[in-house]
Amino acid sequence: MQFDFFPSRQMSWYMARLFLTRTFAVLAMLVIILQTLDLLGNSGDILAYPGNGDAQLWHYVGLRAPQIIARFLPFSVLLGTLIMLASLNQNSEIISMKAAGLSAHQILAPLVAAALGVALISYAFNERVVARSTASLSAWEAVDYGPIPRDSGIKTNPWVRDGNNLVTAAIVAGRGTNVQLRKVEIFNRVGNSLTTIVQAPRGRYEALTKSWVLEGARQFDVARGTERNLGTIRFGRDIRPDQFTLAKVDPDALTFKELKAAISDLHDAGRPTAELEASLWHKLSSPLSALLMPILGSVAAFGLARSGQLFIRAVMGMALGFAYFVADNFSLAMGNLGAYPPFLAAWAPFFLFLLLGETVLFRTEE
Structure with a gap:
């Protein structure tokens, strides 16, 4: 015993x-x-x-x-x-x-x-x-707590730098050139001063022009306090799709296999x-x-x-x-x-x- x-x-x-x-x-x-x-x-x-x-x-x-x-x-x-x-x-x-x-x-x-x-x-x-x-x-x-777009690969609230400007999206779905953005905001800056804020309910990557397309965009002028509709616009020719999908990785929202793949992608992109x-x-x-x-x-x-x-x-x-x-x-x-x-x-x-x-x-x- x-x-x-x-x-x-x-x-x-x-x-x-x-x-x-x-x-x-x-x-x-x-x-x-x-x-x-x-x-x-x-x-x-x-x-x-x-x-x-x-x-x-x-x-x-x-x-x-x-x-x-x-x-x-x-x-x-x-x-x-x-x-x-x-x-x-x-x-x-x-x-x-x-x-x-x-x-x-x-x-x-x-x-x-x-x-x-x-x-x-x-x-x-x-x-x-x-x-x-x-x-x-x-x-x-x-x-x-509103309706969520039914897409795969959902990520939330990533920040990306476009020159001196900052770009954020509430939801990022998809991978590669099929990335879809929801509730996009672009903070345009001159020096250290915020000049305008562009908001759009949705955005997507256009592979032919290698740029991002925003639909239903509106621009708010910080100095004047005015707002105007811009319709469909393009921005961010220097922003790659993987910068949105890799900009923020929430380890708690990924499985072990998915997190390991994300780490590999970040490592290949030269990210810490x-x-x-x-x-x-x-x-x-x-x-x-x-x-x-x-x-x-x-x-x-x-x-x-x-x-x-x-x-x-x-x-x-x-x-x-x-x-x-x-x-x-x-x-x-x-x-x-x-x-x-x-x-x-x-x-x-x-x-x-x-x-x-x-x-x-x-x-x-x-």
Whole structure:
């Protein structure tokens, strides 16, 4: 039994079931509370668009809920682990397991295996659901919760420089010469002074003339405060289509494969990619953080419940778990600034706290 990783099938299923039920119960509670608060904060903006009603509110919930689930699933694993282990300790079940000859790692093995399953589900959920909902929600927010053009390859709010002028579009759809623009604005400047603003509801790239065509354009004169219609105009002969599609890449709105392709395109165009490479690796390290939670929260499982230190040990486990999330966000931010290499920024907190959790477990229990 001492050398068997899962010495008891019945005990393993019992531990895994307790772990999963408490984890997903905590996740459901967090999602309901946070989604309600988020909807209260954004319902006014959604209903402000003419014609929006209850259907649009539920549509927003459907797009926002996957983001909340993805963000707080690791927290739920941590809290579910602490609740489960503290309860087992309080009821002397941990002591019974150790009296039967199980080591600390054998007690935690079913939790780690279940956490691996949660990590795989989290990765698949992020790839299949969260990335799409994030892209759709960003596009919907860009048009003030109005109708979204039914195009593929949607990107939102990129900025492109045309000489001394700045060009922005609320939505960019398509790739190559089939790029379509929505809600285009051109800020014409002389020196550092803004002179005119050109606005158009739509724009497209014309391959024959190698220029951009705006339809229904209007021009606002900043100095005079007047506005006039320009109709159909051309601009930006020096702006390539890929400058719009690559100007802003949202890693949260892309799958691992799509983000890797975008990084390759940016690299070929000579653009910096360190920030996106860190986000690419983080798409793997973030779901795997669920594996750390049983190890970091294990401090609540051991020690005598009657010593009066169970609450303190649970707080210690929670502190270790939240310290990981702080370190992970800090490392990713440093990677985005270029202070850390992308691979190190994504994986250093994971391996650091894995070693830290194992050290605490060995020093206290093994």
